[in-house]
Amino acid sequence: MAAQHLMIINGNEFPFTPGETILDVARSHAIDIPTLCHLKDTMPTGACRICVVDVRGARNLLPACVTPAAADMIVQTESPAVVRARRLILQLLLSSGNHNCAVRGSDGQDWTSFQLAVHNDDGSSELCPVWGDCRLQDLAYRYQVSGERFASTEIAYPMETVNPFIVRDFSRCIQCGRCVQACNEIQVNNAIHVGYRGAKAKIIAAGDRPLKDSDCVFCGECVQACPVGALVEKDARYKVRPWTERKVRTTCSYCGVGCQMHLHVQENRVVKVSGVEARTPNFGSLCVKGRFGFDFIHAPQRLTVPLIRENGQFREAGWDEALDLVAERLGGIKQSHGPDSIGVLTSARITNEENYIANKFARAVLKTNNIDHCARL
Amino acid sequence: MTTTIGDIEDAEVILVTGSNTTENHPVLSRHVKRAVAFKGAKLILVDPRRIKLAQFAHLWLRQNLGTDVAWLNGMMHVIISEDLYDRDFVESRTEGFEEMKKMVEKFTPEFVEQITGVPAADLAAAARLYAGAKAASILYCMGITQHTHGTDNVKSLANLAMLCGHMGKPGGGVNPLRGQNNVQGACDMGGLPNVYSGYQAVSDLAIAKKMEEAWGVKDLPTKPGLTVTQMVPKAHEGELKALYIIGENPLVSDPDLNHAEESLKHLDFLVVQDIFLTETAELADVVLPAKSFAEKDGTFSNTERRVQRIRKAVDPPGQAKDDWEILCEVATRMGFEMRYESSEEIFDELARVTPSYSGISYGRIEKDGLHWPCPTPEHPGTPILHREQFTRGKGLFHAIDYTPPAEQTDDEYPLYLTTGRVLYHYHTGTMTMKTEGLNERVPECFVEISPRDAALYELNDGEAVEIASRRGKIRARIQVSDKAVSGTVFIPFHFAKAAANRLTNAQLDPVSKIPEYKVCAVRLSRAA
Numbered sequence: 001m002a003a004q005h006l007m008i009i010n011g012n013e014f015p016f017t018p019g020e021t022i023l024d025v026a027r028s029h030a031i032d033i034p035t036l037c038h039l040k041d042t043m044p045t046g047a048c049r050i051c052v053v054d055v056r057g058a059r060n061l062l063p064a065c066v067t068p069a070a071a072d073m074i075v076q077t078e079s080p081a082v083v084r085a086r087r088l089i090l091q092l093l094l095s096s097g098n099h100n101c102a103v104r105g106s107d108g109q110d111w112t113s114f115q116l117a118v119h120n121d122d123g124s125s126e127l128c129p130v131w132g133d134c135r136l137q138d139l140a141y142r143y144q145v146s147g148e149r150f151a152s153t154e155i156a157y158p159m160e161t162v163n164p165f166i167v168r169d170f171s172r173c174i175q176c177g178r179c180v181q182a183c184n185e186i187q188v189n190n191a192i193h194v195g196y197r198g199a200k201a202k203i204i205a206a207g208d209r210p211l212k213d214s215d216c217v218f219c220g221e222c223v224q225a226c227p228v229g230a231l232v233e234k235d236a237r238y239k240v241r242p243w244t245e246r247k248v249r250t251t252c253s254y255c256g257v258g259c260q261m262h263l264h265v266q267e268n269r270v271v272k273v274s275g276v277e278a279r280t281p282n283f284g285s286l287c288v289k290g291r292f293g294f295d296f297i298h299a300p301q302r303l304t305v306p307l308i309r310e311n312g313q314f315r316e317a318g319w320d321e322a323l324d325l326v327a328e329r330l331g332g333i334k335q336s337h338g339p340d341s342i343g344v345l346t347s348a349r350i351t352n353e354e355n356y357i358a359n360k361f362a363r364a365v366l367k368t369n370n371i372d373h374c375a376r377l
Numbered sequence: 378m379t380t381t382i383g384d385i386e387d388a389e390v391i392l393v394t395g396s397n398t399t400e401n402h403p404v405l406s407r408h409v410k411r412a413v414a415f416k417g418a419k420l421i422l423v424d425p426r427r428i429k430l431a432q433f434a435h436l437w438l439r440q441n442l443g444t445d446v447a448w449l450n451g452m453m454h455v456i457i458s459e460d461l462y463d464r465d466f467v468e469s470r471t472e473g474f475e476e477m478k479k480m481v482e483k484f485t486p487e488f489v490e491q492i493t494g495v496p497a498a499d500l501a502a503a504a505r506l507y508a509g510a511k512a513a514s515i516l517y518c519m520g521i522t523q524h525t526h527g528t529d530n531v532k533s534l535a536n537l538a539m540l541c542g543h544m545g546k547p548g549g550g551v552n553p554l555r556g557q558n559n560v561q562g563a564c565d566m567g568g569l570p571n572v573y574s575g576y577q578a579v580s581d582l583a584i585a586k587k588m589e590e591a592w593g594v595k596d597l598p599t600k601p602g603l604t605v606t607q608m609v610p611k612a613h614e615g616e617l618k619a620l621y622i623i624g625e626n627p628l629v630s631d632p633d634l635n636h637a638e639e640s641l642k643h644l645d646f647l648v649v650q651d652i653f654l655t656e657t658a659e660l661a662d663v664v665l666p667a668k669s670f671a672e673k674d675g676t677f678s679n680t681e682r683r684v685q686r687i688r689k690a691v692d693p694p695g696q697a698k699d700d701w702e703i704l705c706e707v708a709t710r711m712g713f714e715m716r717y718e719s720s721e722e723i724f725d726e727l728a729r730v731t732p733s734y735s736g737i738s739y740g741r742i743e744k745d746g747l748h749w750p751c752p753t754p755e756h757p758g759t760p761i762l763h764r765e766q767f768t769r770g771k772g773l774f775h776a777i778d779y780t781p782p783a784e785q786t787d788d789e790y791p792l793y794l795t796t797g798r799v800l801y802h803y804h805t806g807t808m809t810m811k812t813e814g815l816n817e818r819v820p821e822c823f824v825e826i827s828p829r830d831a832a833l834y835e836l837n838d839g840e841a842v843e844i845a846s847r848r849g850k851i852r853a854r855i856q857v858s859d860k861a862v863s864g865t866v867f868i869p870f871h872f873a874k875a876a877a878n879r880l881t882n883a884q885l886d887p888v889s890k891i892p893e894y895k896v897c898a899v900r901l902s903r904a905a
Contacts, residue, residue, distance in 0.1 A: 303652060348560035
């Protein structure tokens with residue numbers, strides 16, 4: 001048997017497999033190291049440095065997401081130096097955009113003028129659209145920092161709202177790069193990249209054009225990956241808040257992949273859809289139809305009452321009348337022309353249970369095997 | 378699929394044919410792209426159109442429409458003549474090899490090039506790449522099946538996979554991608570004219586007896602019924618008097634629509650149960666409002682045979698009911714009592730009479746779905762089929778000759794038409810066209826044509842044209858695109874106003890009864 005590889009995190013000894021990072025080892029033993037830029041199933045970039053840890057013998061703090069675990073390594077994940085570094089990173093991030101979650105500052109004067117400036121940029125007097133659903137906000141609370149330490153920086157780029165699905169708010173972007181990884185490494189659509197340099201850095205599509213004029217296919221993987229309020233579903237922005245919605249897990253009703261999704265429900269309406277993370281078969285991914293094509297559920301054209309044709313026109317009818325008519329006509333045709341004069345087209349859109357009932361209905365009630373669906377079409 | 382979606386990333390070589398995966402199965406396509414971009418897999422794409430996956434392909438073969446048997450036989454010819462096939466697998470797990478070998482003898486790469494237009498050297502390279510892999514996965518979709526020889530195409534793919542032993546292992550398999558959320562489940566649950574749920578033959582008297590006992594009924598019919606593509610002509614001839622259509626819109630999705638529409642008008646009685654007043658529902662005598670997926674509980678079975686839950690999230694509009702409840706009401710009124718408290722109660726009943734689902738229950742699939750076959754409550758499900766043996770025991774090679782598509786181009790109809798979907802819409806558009814953003818991306822029907830053909834017929838991008846076949850005509854705008862191969866135009870079939878299926882050929886595959894949506898002859902002219 002091969003010798004076990006061991007390392008020490010926060011005073012406890014843990015086994016690891018060579019090739020694992022410090023973050024992998026910590027996470028597999030329920031030790032929480034905060035991350036912002038880290039995205040599962042992609043190459044770690046170490047861009048945000050919020051995951052830095054204290055490794056005995058190292059000259060600097062090391063990012064846990066890219067540092068390989070090594071035998072006898074001794075790691076502290078929340079040492080005073082680590083906490084100091086994380087606070088500084090958070091303070092810098094908070095000062096660099098419209099992070100108006102009231103974490104930013106408590107000083108009345110500063111807050112008012114800041115909030116007015118954000119209102120100017122965003123057209124809303126509400127708090128940040130992802131308040132309560134933001135990694136940066138979570139960490140600011142956890143490490144008890146505000147954004148007042150550094151002067152606010154200029155907002156370099158205006159918001160992009162010209163596509164139907166996604167609002168790109170560069171003022172709230174922290175340049176963590178998760179969206180770029182989601183696009184290039186998870187969905188491999190290669191539509192967005194990091195463009196420009198330094199303070200001018202920006203996530204760009206197709207040589208800095210709007211998403212709608214790029215290779216973007218609006219799968220929304222970037223929206224789901226964004227840890228802050230930089231990428232938000234257009235229709236849900238400012239309208240859907242974590243405390244006003246409830247989530248119901250279900251299976252997508254478009255193609256046969258069977259993506260697992262959450263329907264976000266507010267006042268008996270589906271208002272947003274997100275992918276279920278870490279579950280087969282889609283591990284959080286969706287496509288444009290699954291994520292954004294849900295308006296049909298509440299479309300005014302939905303059928304709401306039975307209709308019966310009379311003199312060439314439809315008229316509304318009660319269920320009893322409609323069902324009686326169907327039963328009577330089918331029964332009559334079966335009687336006079338035989339069971340095989342009737343056919344049933346069941347559906348690739350309805351549930352297994354309903355298809356089973358349709359199969360039972362055709363065979364046991366109508367007594368015909370004339371049942372099929374559109375698998376062939 | 379004979380393997381799972383996630384397994385695709387374990388393949389060394391992926392052969393995609395007749396599937397515009399990034400548009401029709403976007404989330405599955407990410408596994409193909411990831412395998413190529415990050416895991417060193419090689420992609421062989423066989424498709425006439427320059428679809429997105431062509432950017433990821435190591436080898437891209439642009440076959441002439443409807444010549445799939447020829448290139449597949451050609452690949453097998455190369456693999457056998459260069460002795461690249463998996464002898465152990467062929468000897469221990471298959472039969473019929475000699476007949477197949479004899480058939481593919483004449484399919485030399487040069488001969489195949491004449492039929493398919495695929496350069497002989499490319500074909501040989503593809504054959505070597507596929508045969509040389511430790512595990513190679515085949516993904517296919519309607520581009521393979523929607524032909525008059527679709528069954529031959531599928532059997533040929535199976536021949537190729539068996540020849541190289543790429544079956545029954547991770548990263549292998551012959552994997553059809555199902556285009557609708559529960560087309561797998563509709564088949565599994567007996568939504569077919571020849572089988573009960575679990576593919577139990579209606580003509581098997583022992584099965585009929587079992588179902589009679591389970592359902593408390595006598596004299597279940599044992600003669601296989603009609604397929605949808607047979608029902609429509611029977612309606613036209615007056616033999617079929619009534620049709621009960623649930624959640625389908627054949628008046629956009631059927632081939633040769635003009636004929637289909639006339640046929641439905643011949644019916645004495647048409648019931649349509651749907652969530653919208655579709656083109657088909659407009660013709661009905663009675664329309665019954667059903668719940669959408671967001672309003673009901675139940676299960677769907679995905680393309681990898683995984684049975685997964687759906688759950689009620691919102692109340693239905695107005696008086697819409699569950700599809701099962703409506704059917705039960707009609708059955709009860711016809712004198713056959715059918716009552717259930719919930720979808721779960723129905724599931725428990727179907728599990729009892731369906732061996733491949735017997736071990737599945739709502740409790741077991743609360744978090745993750747299970748792959749059938751799952752015969753007992755302890756069984757872990759079957760992600761990969763045919764591991765030790767095939768359903769029939771040994772895998773059977775089929776010796777298949779090439780036959781051309783049913784319709785050829787001629788002076789009058791000089792271009793081929795092939796149909797399909799686009800990313801932003803789904804099937805007949807009843808759902809996607811309710812989302813403004815999707816309509817903004819693709820607002821209307823179009824004819825995709827190669828720059829060379831556009832120049833030849835002096836047509837400009839965006840110009841309105843009339844497209845005519847022997848069966849009908851529609852109008853749409855020209856989209857000049859290098860996605861198209863010269864000699865063939867592409868039209869998406871989503872749009873009722875310019876329904877591509879007014880043009881398509883209703884000729885059927887003799888076995889599967891699938892229409893030849895992927896090949897017909899058309900002509901283009903400037904719209905007056």
